[in-house]
Amino acid sequence: MPKRSPQTFHVLIDTCVWLDAAKDYQQQAILAALEELIRHGDIALILPRIVVDEFNRNKARIIEESSRSLSSTLKRVKDVVEKFGDPRQKRNVLRQLNEVDHRLPTLGEAAVGAIGRIEKLFAGTSIIETSDAVKLRAAQRAIDKRAPFHRQRNGIDDAILIEIYANSVAAKAPAGTRYAFVTHNTKDFSHPNASNKLPHPDMGPYFSRVRSLYFITLGEALRRIRPAQFADLMIEQEWVEEPRRxxxxxxxxxxxxxxxxxxxxxxxxxxxxxxxxxxxxxxxxxxxxxxxxxxxxxxxxxxxxxxxxxxxxxxxxxxxxxxxxxxxxxxxxxxxxxxxxxxxxxxxxx
Incomplete structure (x- = not known):
């Protein structure tokens, strides 16, 4: 287990963030930075059982989609080139597309590798089971129609997630201990009428400007938690924003x-x-x-x-x-x- 100190940031990362990190090769450097910050004790994960279970249910789909979605798109592009492409360039274009098609399985392999890295992080973290008290508070949110139930949908898993985070923030801890919640699910967790970088008012009491922070991207969270270390790690990873394919x-x-x-x-x-x-x-x-x-x-x-x-x-x-x-x-x-x-x-x- 990594050594922890009062300066360790305790971070709960929503399942959707883990899944996006697994399927998007552009986030590999972010994942590597997270691994390093955890290894050095700068970050400790808050890991609910519900996150682990949901990740396990979806990981096979992520691996399949990593290559299938591109494969189906490539097929459509090849059909268009075949029908409407310039006859003088068509053969060369189709040859290059076929080469890309041949390399598509490596994208699935990259997703498998990312999932393995995430599961290793999970294995090194104590999993928090869902207590009856958390279930009751989540159910009360549904009765009161408070976020994440404000959109007329079943948000029980999200409600359990935020209540487990609230437990962690409220628990007795050394002075200076800080927390962060990271999600891509802005419709359920973010402020509906202001910047989506702000938490929903129904969850406002769980966050503050210093001790408990809310983020909608993992990169932004890591940059705020350890600015200098994160910048150095990004340089080491030679991370660049590549043009969209x-x-x-x-x-x-x-x-x-x-x-x-x-x-x-x-x-x-x-x-x-x-x-x-x-x-x-x-x-x-x-x-x-x-x-x-x-x-x-x-x-x-x-x-x-x-x-x-x-x-x-x-x-x-x-x-x-x-x-x-x-x-x-x-x-x-x-x-x-x-x-x-x-x-x-x-x-x-x-």
Missing amino acids: LTEIVDSIGELIDKVWYNRHQVRREMIEDGRTKLVEKETFPVKDHAKRPIQRDIWEGALKSAAKVEKKYGLDNLGPWDDFEWGMINGKLSALRWVLGDEWDMLDT
Whole structure:
């Protein structure tokens, strides 16, 4: 076990942060820095059983997705090149894509390696079981509709997580002991009406400006906890922010297109339900009034099936409704990514 001192930071890292560290090769340097800070006793993990169990349930999926998501994207790119590519360059492009395809299994191996490193950190940490008192306080949050139950969803695991953290902060400890909570789940843990770097007001009593800190990225947490050591470790790891790969851009465009289309579909659905738009067996042309244009029934039935697929793929929690700011961000991201790949600005067709 690493040697601890009153200056040791006790850090609870949410499961989503561990999973993202495992699947994103760009976070390998951050993971290495965390390992070093733990080894030197600068950081001690607060490790709830619920985090370990959730990580174990999802690690196989992370390994599979690390190569599968890129493989499916690469296949789509190859199909496009095959159909529409410049005949003079097509062979060379396809050869390079095939070389990338051949190397894809190494991405899965990288995820396996990261998962092994995380499990080693878990093995060296005492696991905190969920007490009855924690369960009761988490249940009371649900009754009171306090975060993380403020979004009409089952947030019992998140509630247990924050209550275990609260126990740690409240426990008797040497003077100067400090704590930190790290999560990527800003919708459930962050302030809904201010910066998402602030905790939700329902959890505010568990945090302070000095003794108990809230972070939404692991890198930011490590930088705040041990600035000099973290900077040195990053230099040692030669960590740089690499440009996004084409596959990441294409995947992001696909997701944003799905979400924009789904929002428009829901608007059209409301118009049908309240009678502003009619369903007809067969649409007639030319259309005289586009504002009152009906929808052909079989086309609408196909749209409903497509919407169900989108809901299954992303989950209803990730499909809105969004406020004006969030909706603007989604459309802005889609426009920017399409511009990078050659479209004109404000190209939002779905």
